[in-house]
Amino acid sequence: MLTMVNNSNTMEGVLLGNEPLARYTSWRVGGAAEYFYKPSGIADLQNYLGGLASSENVVWLGLGSNVLIRDGGVRGSVIYTRGCLSRIKFTSSDELYVEAGVPCAHVAKQTVEKGLTGAEFLAGIPGTMGGALTMNAGAFNGEVWDLVTSVVVINKNGELITRRAEEFEVAYRTVNLNEGEWFVSATLKIPKGSDQQGKERIRQLLAKRSETQPTNLPSGGSVFKNPEGDYAARLIEACGLKGYQIGSAQVSEKHANFIVNKGGATANQIEELIAHVRCEVLGKQGVSLQTEVRIIGEALIK
Ligand SMILES: Cc1cc2nc3c(=O)[nH]c(=O)nc-3n(C[C@H](O)[C@H](O)[C@H](O)COP(=O)(O)OP(=O)(O)OC[C@H]3O[C@@H](n4cnc5c(N)ncnc54)[C@H](O)[C@@H]3O)c2cc1C
Numbered sequence: 001m002l003t004m005v006n007n008s009n010t011m012e013g014v015l016l017g018n019e020p021l022a023r024y025t026s027w028r029v030g031g032a033a034e035y036f037y038k039p040s041g042i043a044d045l046q047n048y049l050g051g052l053a054s055s056e057n058v059v060w061l062g063l064g065s066n067v068l069i070r071d072g073g074v075r076g077s078v079i080y081t082r083g084c085l086s087r088i089k090f091t092s093s094d095e096l097y098v099e100a101g102v103p104c105a106h107v108a109k110q111t112v113e114k115g116l117t118g119a120e121f122l123a124g125i126p127g128t129m130g131g132a133l134t135m136n137a138g139a140f141n142g143e144v145w146d147l148v149t150s151v152v153v154i155n156k157n158g159e160l161i162t163r164r165a166e167e168f169e170v171a172y173r174t175v176n177l178n179e180g181e182w183f184v185s186a187t188l189k190i191p192k193g194s195d196q197q198g199k200e201r202i203r204q205l206l207a208k209r210s211e212t213q214p215t216n217l218p219s220g221g222s223v224f225k226n227p228e229g230d231y232a233a234r235l236i237e238a239c240g241l242k243g244y245q246i247g248s249a250q251v252s253e254k255h256a257n258f259i260v261n262k263g264g265a266t267a268n269q270i271e272e273l274i275a276h277v278r279c280e281v282l283g284k285q286g287v288s289l290q291t292e293v294r295i296i297g298e299a300l301i302k
Contacts, residue, residue, distance in 0.1 A: 002034075011029050023076065027218050033078035034076055035078065041084070050157055062101065069121050078242060122144070214258055222293075241280060
């Protein structure tokens with residue numbers, strides 16, 4: 001049961017119980033959220049979080065493109081940002097305020113249209129800005145934190161805190177966000193460039209992606225981080241694992257660091273395949289791969 005310790009203010013967002021999460025993830029797998037909250041905006045989110053019991057488990061979800069949600073789903077509250085924290089606004093000619101639920105592709109398009117250059121790489125990242133900040137998402141030599149000047153985070157009490165980019169330790173696909181804090185918005189500074197060059201660059205980046213990635217099948221993007229000086233895909237391919245399948249989960253034949261859902265895969269099959277790949281790469285190549293995708297939720301107890 002959802003325990004609200006302070007519900008004196010009315011909730012304006014949408015609260016759903018037992019909401020299936022597979023429809024909110026790019027792998028199209030995963031069980032249900034005990035509670036699923038779509039806030040109407042930041043103030044409403046402050047009210048919702050501030051009203052929760054401190055013991056409530058809280059999980060955030062953007063576009064679900066970097067998560068494997070287990071088949072037993074998530075206990076507690078899932079906060080969904082896409083279409084909820086969706087404001088984007090230019091605050092000067094080269095600076096913009098963007099909320100956590102805005103898709104990365106939207107930021108790429110808007111900045112290019114303003115004649116700014118440096119955020120084009122975001123066009124091919126199928127997530128939200130909140131997810132991108134959490135993962136320090138990047139592609140084609142660009143990383144999201146290269147663009148950030150400050151962020152606003154929210155804590156479990158619903159309090160907002162502004163933090164400068166320099167306060168964070170940022171590295172490959174990671175940032176040291178405090179436990180119990182989440183991103184609600186960021187301010188980005190993007191240098192001036194040329195509108196036409198930016199559009200052409202986005203076109204090229206997207207073409208390169210569909211050439212090299214299985215964009216036609218549900219996946220979670222790159223499953224493993226690239227180890228220092230090497231590529232996870234190269235190591236997996238060298239083990240002869242391209243096309244290897246457990247149930248309907250398959251190591252992509254196009255890109256070995258992707259696991260695709262061929263139709264009807266379960267989260268458990270994907271997790272077993274991840275474990276198998278790790279074990280093979282460790283045994284045959286001597287490298288311990290670390291997952292880039294976040295595995296969350298409860299296993300299904302049969
Ligand atoms: C086909 C494909 C291609 C991809 N290509 C790339 C790529 O080139 N480069 C790259 O870096 N990634 C890539 N990804 C992975 C993914 O798109 C990125 O990591 C993206 O930034 C995740 O955003 P999201 O909104 O989907 O996050 P989610 O998957 O919803 O969440 C990811 C993690 O962030 C947490 N989270 C979400 N929102 C917030 C928030 N506001 N505050 C705090 N925590 C939050 C979640 O709890 C979870 O732990 C790809 C994925 C796919 C499916």
